[in-house]
Amino acid sequence: MSQTSLRNLKTPIAVIGLGKSGNSALNLLKAAGFSNGDLLTYDDKDLTAQFCQAADLAAKNPQTLVVSPGVPLATPWIQKLIQSGAHLTSEITLTASLLTSEKVIGITGSVGKSTVTSILGAGAVADDENSFVGGNLGTPFCHYGLSILSGKTPAKWVVLELSSYQLENCAGLVLDFSAITFLSPNHLERYESLEQYYNTKLKITQMTKNICVVNQSSPDAVQFSKLASCPVKLVNAQHNLSDEQKQKIALIGQHNHDNFAVAQELGKVAGFKPASLEQMYHFKGLSHRLENVGVVNGVTYVNDSKATAMDSVLVATEGCLEKVSANHTLHLLLGGKDKNLPWEQLSILKDEKKIQPVFFGACGDLAKEKSKLNGPTFKSLNAALDYVLSVEKTGDVVLLSPGGTSLDEFKNFEDRGQFFTKKVIRFAK
Known part of the structure; x- marks a missing residue:
């Protein structure tokens, strides 16, 4: 495909999913010369989309499908459109x-x-x-x-x-x-x-x-x-x-x-x-990846909101334990939304006496059950943080390395990390 073939994509073009990727693709298509009449938008969670029902989009007989990464290609109605001759592509x-x-x-x-x-x-x-x-x-x-x-x-x-x-x-x-x-x-x-x-x-x-x-x-x-x-x-x-x-x-x-x-x-x-x-x-590191938010009253706060895999949690925990001296505690915030993750892998932490797990969110109970780690469970990250802020002591470390995704409470992991950081900053004042 070249600039010429980009402009020659068959219409109507359906942009499926209006997150960062979908909106960026939409802007590129408009810049390439496609009119609003050439473009269809679908998102079952975004009311700004032209279509929120797949059947209504399919009735328009789209000839090109720009499918955002978050939308599974195996979705039956997408597969049906492809089998009917629609061309599959992506913003990449x-x-x-x-x-x-x-x-x-x-x-x-x-x-x-x-x-x-x-x-x-x-x-x-x-x-x-x-x-x-x-x-x-x-x-x-x-x-x-x-x-x-x-x-x-x-x-x-x-x-x-x-x-x-x-x-x-x-x-x-x-x-x-x-x-x-x-x-x-x-x-x-x-x-x-x-x-x-x-x-x-x-x-x-x-x-x-x-x-x-x-x-x-x-x-x-x-x-x-x-x-x-x-x-x-x-x-x-x-x-x-x-x-x-x-x-x-x-x-x-x-x-x-x-x-x-x-x-x-x-x-x-x-x-x-x-x-x-x-x-x-x-290069000093990325926000929300083992990000040192700061030290307040002798307590270190670490934002690892991006951690949505058990290996990430274990790596972050190992790194933060190095900051925790004897007789102090690493408060480990675990939870969010599950995505069929192997929480059992965290069970190797149960004998580490310096770790105090604190579970939160939609999968808090599940994470606690599967990991076999002992700790209180809260319905939200906010409630979990309120608890930690009430029991922490000078020399402790508070680590948000949740394991689960952010989508039970937040737009994305950045939003979750920013919430954590802002709450810590407010607490410091």
Whole structure:
């Protein structure tokens, strides 16, 4: 697909799902010349959409379906439209059609993909200020497509975080290099099995021209990379970083040293200049990922709202335990909305006397039952925080690393993290 073929998409075009991705795709299509009459919008939860009922949308006989990542492709009415001849595409594919000379690097994984994308992005921007860093990480790819249509200078580097949902529907995207960070059970409410989820992640190797860098510290990533469709290079901090390099990294934790090793190797094989590689050492971390919110009355507050996988929770807990001295407590906030996650994996924490779990939200009781961890349960994060703020003592650490998604109470994990941070700030006043 090229700019010409983008503009030649068959109408009517249905944009299905009006989150960040869908709205970005809608804006790109309008910029490409499609009129409001050419475009249909569907979202069963957004009243601004033209259609909230699938049958009403189907009656308009859409010829092109731009399906947002959060909408399962297996949805029966979507499959029926495809079988009737509708063309399936996505905001990733729409923008990929506009690429010319850019070098594209894609990063996926269950844990660590946002961090690796951001570390590498720091190097890419240092190498070329026009570089685009985004995808699943905050800024939809269509934002870059809009800049191309507006006549801006193409980027030398495009660095994309790609979720499994995006990898299901990104035909036409060609990657020069790619990475798989760390694989662990996640999104099992969407996939029939763990194997299907991992195989979806592995699709990134089918679109990679050169090499895929894999985190050697992830047993599942190493095992599944044996089935890769492109050459693979295994790296981690233990084998690829010197003690001097580790000391230079601004990020905290062994897992982040592994993330840095993956990003550094990507930068090297892609051909970043030495000064650009050096810039990667200065990346200090992302909001809502083990973010140190501050210290109030001797209590440290850590926002890890992004943690919606058990491996993420365990890594965050391990990192924060290092801050907790004897006779003090790590208050671990667990809960949110379940997505068929293996809470049982948290049972290894039950003998750690410095941890006090506090459960909250729609899956609080479920998380407590499956993890076999003892602690009070609350209906909301607000109530759980009120409790923690009433029992915490100087020297304690309060960690929001929920495991569950945010959608029982909040718009997204950012919204949840901001709520946590604002409540801590209000408490400090």
